[in-house]
Amino acid sequence: MIQSLLIANRGEIAIRIAKTATDMGIIVYCIQTNREANALYLDYADKIITLEENPNGSIFLNVEELIRICKRNKIDAIHPGYGFLSESPYLASRCKDEGVLFIGPSEKAIYTMGNKGMAKNIAAQSGIPVLEGSTSNITNFEDAKNWAHKIGFPIIMKAVAGGGGKGMRIVRSSDELEMMYKLVVNEAKSAFNDDSLLIEKYVEAPKHIEIQVLADQHGNAIHLYERECSIQRKHQKLMEEAPSPFLSKELRNKMGKMALYLCKKINYHTLGTVEFLVDKESNFYFLEMNTRVQVEHPVTESITGIDLIEQQIKTAAGETLEITQADVKIKGWAIELRINAEDVQSNFSPAPGIIDEMEFPDCSFLRVDTGFESGKLIPPSYDSMISKLIISGTDRTEAINHAIAIIDNSIIRGVKTTIPFFKSVLNHPDFINGSYNTSFIAEKLNKPYYQEKDEEKAAAIIALQAYLKETQKIEKNRVHEDTSAWASKMRSKLF
Structure with a gap:
């Protein structure tokens, strides 16, 4: 049985995990960082580990430090939540090496399914329908061009290690291909440190x-x-x-x-x-x-x-x-x-x-x-x-x-x-x-916000009223100024 658990995450998912773990009788450890020193999720921890975060990286992405925390505090398991290291085969592997339970599948399953090309091939072997596409990772523009013309436009280019909508571009013609290829490669390299990609037939409006x-x-x-x-x-x-x-x-x-x-x-x-x-x-x-x-x-x-x-x-x-x-x-x-x-x-x-x-x-x-x-x-x-x-x-x-x-x-x-x-x-x-x-x-969405019926008309009426009120104020001031100038002129003549 798990006695203690380190939540290697923050925010609402850390609270979500902490609530269930507490109900299961598990001691919950959370990490306090200088970026969120008074974060709400810390209120749900039984024990808090306080760490200074490196300005160039997050503790929630530091595999070795997470392992050290578990070993130092004799914590049984790590729950990564979502995002951060939740789909890191390396974290799963290091947990296995150090006798820390990783709350997730095996490192092999994470690695296999994390690679879009491998995952697609295994799905096809399992009898699951897959879209027509490249059969291996694409690492240069010439291969991308050849596959694009073989499959036929529109296509979608995806970073092999992608996720969360990053490293994906729809290409509808050969004129867009090179520009989109460069965008995907750059984004994939930046987000996943892996600029290889795959190409699939794009399904319109699925x-x-x-x-x-x-x-x-x-x-x-x-x-x-x-x-x-x-x-x-x-x-x-x-x-x-x-x-x-x-x-x-x-x-x-x-x-x-x-x-x-x-x-x-x-x-x-x-x-x-x-x-x-x-x-x-x-x-x-x-x-x-x-x-x-x-x-x-x-x-x-x-x-x-x-x-x-x-x-x-x-x-x-x-x-x-x-x-x-x-x-x-x-x-x-x-x-x-x-x-x-x-x-x-x-x-x-x-x-x-x-x-x-x-x-x-x-x-x-x-x-x-x-x-x-x-x-x-x-x-x-x-x-x-x-x-x-x-x-x-x-x-x-x-x-x-x-x-x-x-x-x-x-x-x-x-x-x-x-x-x-x-x-x-x-x-x-x-x-x-x-x-x-x-x-x-x-x-289909004309505006990213909702307006009640006749809301635009009401807003226009309010704006017009404000305009007329301001105009009356200006006119009143002008008349006052003109009257004052006439009165001063008359006084100068009389006296």
């Missing part, structure tokens, strides 16, 4: 569907159905829902079985997510596998009632999975809104700062996962996520209505947030009827 999987080390594996992740900007997810309004029962089961084939093929254990693109004809294609807990995992917890972090810890520790596929039922609907400190009217640019006030409605159908509270600083050195709002309902219509009510009555002051964006999406007819896809923001 749905992005992911299947949550859970497996133990004894050959048992289940899927927990799907999440709809098609509300994206530049390949980055902004909101999710579960289940998907697009999938039929037959397609849902088929994609779930395919995800489990992949797990069996690579001897996968713990929590993972197999992602697919689905076209308008309901053909689906393997996209990638994430070997960690996802940001959007709470919507799956909401519709299944299963604590995914608890299951992740137990299966990593070697426990047998007690849940069978027959036990997993979809109950209701859930939507997750990622509230980020971003200015939606300035191209979603980060807007760090101090939260003057933050308040969300207190109701049974809202779960708030957050790493902040009023008075806390959102530092510019980390991601801009403030909170995740997970809203549930008995069905999709009720979940949407609940979400609109929640977002209308949520207050965050001091920083700009993505709340106006979610108002726009939740009130859009294409979202309401479930017909949206990954091109929704680019093609």
Whole structure:
């Protein structure tokens, strides 16, 4: 049994992990950095390790220092959360070498699925449909050009080691190819220290569907159905829902079985997510596998009632999975809104700062996962996520209505947030009827913020009233000045 756990992360996911670990009777260690000395997640730790961060790098990316912390404090396990080192085969390997339990799959599974080319080949071997594309890593422009013309435009270029929407570009003609190639290479080198890439046929306006999987080390594996992740900007997810309004029962089961084939093929254990693109004809294609807990995992917890972090810890520790596929039922609907400190009217640019006030409605159908509270600083050195709002309902219509009510009555002051964006999406007819896809923001959303009916007309009337009031004030002052000048002239004549 795990007695102690180091959370090698921060923010809301650190709090999320700490809550479950505490409920399991595990002693929780968190890391305090000088970048967030009074961070909220530290309140959920049993013991705090205080470290000075190197200005050139984060402690959460320092494998050897994390291992030293565990050895020095006799900590049993490391949970990496998401981001940072969560998909680092090196961290998993070093944990194994030093007798520290890594809460995640094996280093081999992380490495294999982390390489998009290898992952795609294994998916194809497992009988999962894949998009036509390059069969090996591309490391020079000539190879990129040859593959692009062989596959045919439009294509998408992806960094082999990519993730989070980074190192990806759509190319629609040969005229764009060289410029896009250079952009992908530079971004991949900067973000992942690996500038190799692969090329695939691009599917226009697909749905992005992911299947949550859970497996133990004894050959048992289940899927927990799907999440709809098609509300994206530049390949980055902004909101999710579960289940998907697009999938039929037959397609849902088929994609779930395919995800489990992949797990069996690579001897996968713990929590993972197999992602697919689905076209308008309901053909689906393997996209990638994430070997960690996802940001959007709470919507799956909401519709299944299963604590995914608890299951992740137990299966990593070697426990047998007690849940069978027959036990997993979809109950209701859930939507997750990622509230980020971003200015939606300035191209979603980060807007760090101090939260003057933050308040969300207190109701049974809202779960708030957050790493902040009023008075806390959102530092510019980390991601801009403030909170995740997970809203549930008995069905999709009720979940949407609940979400609109929640977002209308949520207050965050001091920083700009993505709340106006979610108002726009939740009130859009294409979202309401479930017909949206990954091109929704680019093609259907006229404004990244919502305006009530006649709001523009009301704003114009208010502006006109202000203008007339100011004009009257100026006119009054001018008349006063003219009168004063006439009076002075008359006085000079009389006296």
